[in-house]
Amino acid sequence: MATPPPASSGAAPLVLVVGAGPVGLTAANLLGALGVRVLVVERHTTTSDDAKAISLDDESLRTLQLAGLDEAVYPIIVPGTGTKYYGVGGRPLVHARGTGERRYGHPFKNPFAQPDLERVLRSALDRFPHVEVRFGTRLVELNQYPDHVWATLASDDDDEATRQIEAAYVLGCDGGRSTVREQLSVPMRGRSYPDDVWLVVDTLEDPHDERYGMHVGDPDRPLVIVPGREGRCRYEFRLRPDECAPGDAVPFGLVRDLLRPHRDITPEQVERSVAYTFHALLAERLRDGRCFLLGDAAHMMPPFAGQGLNSGVRDAANLCWKVADVLAGRAVDALLDTYDIERRPHAQAMIELSVRLGRVVMTTDHRRARLRDLCVRAALRSRRGRRYLTEMRYRPDTRVRAGAVVPADGPGEALAGTLLHQPSVLHGPGYTLTRLDDLLGPGWSLLGVGLSDEEWKAVAAVPLPDARRVDVVLGDRAPRARDGRAAVADADGELDAYLASLPGHLLLVRPDRLIAAVFTPGRAGHVARALGPFLSQARTRTAGPAGAAEELRRSGTSPSPTGAAPAGGPAPRNDAQGARK
Numbered sequence: 001m002a003t004p005p006p007a008s009s010g011a012a013p014l015v016l017v018v019g020a021g022p023v024g025l026t027a028a029n030l031l032g033a034l035g036v037r038v039l040v041v042e043r044h045t046t047t048s049d050d051a052k053a054i055s056l057d058d059e060s061l062r063t064l065q066l067a068g069l070d071e072a073v074y075p076i077i078v079p080g081t082g083t084k085y086y087g088v089g090g091r092p093l094v095h096a097r098g099t100g101e102r103r104y105g106h107p108f109k110n111p112f113a114q115p116d117l118e119r120v121l122r123s124a125l126d127r128f129p130h131v132e133v134r135f136g137t138r139l140v141e142l143n144q145y146p147d148h149v150w151a152t153l154a155s156d157d158d159d160e161a162t163r164q165i166e167a168a169y170v171l172g173c174d175g176g177r178s179t180v181r182e183q184l185s186v187p188m189r190g191r192s193y194p195d196d197v198w199l200v201v202d203t204l205e206d207p208h209d210e211r212y213g214m215h216v217g218d219p220d221r222p223l224v225i226v227p228g229r230e231g232r233c234r235y236e237f238r239l240r241p242d243e244c245a246p247g248d249a250v251p252f253g254l255v256r257d258l259l260r261p262h263r264d265i266t267p268e269q270v271e272r273s274v275a276y277t278f279h280a281l282l283a284e285r286l287r288d289g290r291c292f293l294l295g296d297a298a299h300m301m302p303p304f305a306g307q308g309l310n311s312g313v314r315d316a317a318n319l320c321w322k323v324a325d326v327l328a329g330r331a332v333d334a335l336l337d338t339y340d341i342e343r344r345p346h347a348q349a350m351i352e353l354s355v356r357l358g359r360v361v362m363t364t365d366h367r368r369a370r371l372r373d374l375c376v377r378a379a380l381r382s383r384r385g386r387r388y389l390t391e392m393r394y395r396p397d398t399r400v401r402a403g404a405v406v407p408a409d410g411p412g413e414a415l416a417g418t419l420l421h422q423p424s425v426l427h428g429p430g431y432t433l434t435r436l437d438d439l440l441g442p443g444w445s446l447l448g449v450g451l452s453d454e455e456w457k458a459v460a461a462v463p464l465p466d467a468r469r470v471d472v473v474l475g476d477r478a479p480r481a482r483d484g485r486a487a488v489a490d491a492d493g494e495l496d497a498y499l500a501s502l503p504g505h506l507l508l509v510r511p512d513r514l515i516a517a518v519f520t521p522g523r524a525g526h527v528a529r530a531l532g533p534f535l536s537q538a539r540t541r542t543a544g545p546a547g548a549a550e551e552l553r554r555s556g557t558s559p560s561p562t563g564a565a566p567a568g569g570p571a572p573r574n575d576a577q578g579a580r581k
Helices: 022-033 058-066 070-076 114-127 179-184 252-259 308-327 334-361 366-379 383-390 436-440 453-460 494-499 521-534 547-555
Strands: 015-018 038-042 055-057 083-086 092-096 109-111 131-135 137-145 148-155 158-167 169-172 188-203 213-216 223-227 233-238 270-283 291-293 424-427 432-435 444-449 467-473 486-490 505-509 515-519
Touching (some): 015 022, 055 058, 058 436, 233 252, 270 334, 334 521, 366 383
Parallel strands (some): 015 038, 038 131, 169 291
Antiparallel strands (some): 137 148, 188 233, 188 270, 213 223
């Protein structure tokens, strides 16, 4: 293998995103919004026409809001009302709606068509002159150095010609058969289910108009129905042995027979039909040097929790701000290690939940199905059991307990490491009504609940991450900005209810809206020391949307618009510092 060229003083994209599916395009939009130069490469010639993922949750919509995309995405989703479960004989069991509150500012569970989402995400990248997308381009090889990565790319236009791209980091968003993961020699751990064959059928002109998914746990034929927009509907059937093998062409007669209890169908009304099996796998590591795995490249799970794509969006939300902060000099490399630390436990828990739901809800064992139905109906008789099922409290806790977070004691213990709620708030002299995230903007935020000016001054002397400071005013009082701080007040009771137990406390909120710490002014020094290993020595001011690229331009390491490798450069590194494939 030829030795790759050494690092250059500029030419390559700062971040190479491999894969232009929903996760890769989301990551590119998040990075683009933070001013990071990005090259996205995708081996296919355009976005996908396959409607694979089918549901976006409220966390994913909030992430898209952070990228400035929620208004573009809403026209392609059905604002949903959860999932309705049915038991033996198709009898209703429970409607799992979530809490009924918009904790994160968006509907809880929302059907959509993946091709529509990919087109919206791809079009949104045109906002950013520093983001480039190349379809029909595949990754051939990766070579890592301590301060950069060289990626070899090949184009469909000229299969023999290759091109080398220098990148600061590589994000592998290239699916279950990830080339990035293969190049890094990262194994997947878990198991596959080759004997559980399911048929997915996407139909047109469908009569279903429900805004919720339907999971029918009839052991004679487990079934999922998810109505979509404009007459689209997804059906998934558990197949019996010898009905259709995974990957084989699906006979229209089988589709027609399975759909007969639900609707009449013609071949022209079948948008897609595929027989598939599923996997429950997690990569052994999510970071390898300057390369990261996201989405299906990092984890694959059964579809029964509807969390495959949503887990990938969580990956992007967790990682992209960290990459941007490191590139901008606001954070150090140790922050990037927290990606695996923070995401692995939740990804593993979500895989396990998906397996359990498949085993229990979609069982073909009649005895187990009857027992399941009895247990659900018994649980619904108690308030605790009813809330557990209807609010989907069986879903894994999203709290981050290790990484770039500071555990709290006292009244803030329940919030540290969780996502900040996003109520509507009043702010400004005109009492403008807005979503909290829109006021906070990009970057870190520091919310002070009922703090005095003296307490704010004391906190300002502590080396916390540079953050937008916001006074949270409780008790039906007017929000008044002062001393460079914004101010918000309750608009509908949600903000007061959420923070009523925290007067005199501060909430340090990360760019991904995770609450990194809850503390009193006297504990600010402790928080600064706990987060210090992740932050640069100098407390840099937030540089705005183009901050990351600007910091690199000042340091002389910004790439050129072309991304072409330089003809010359420093001498190759010795073996101790050499490439790591």
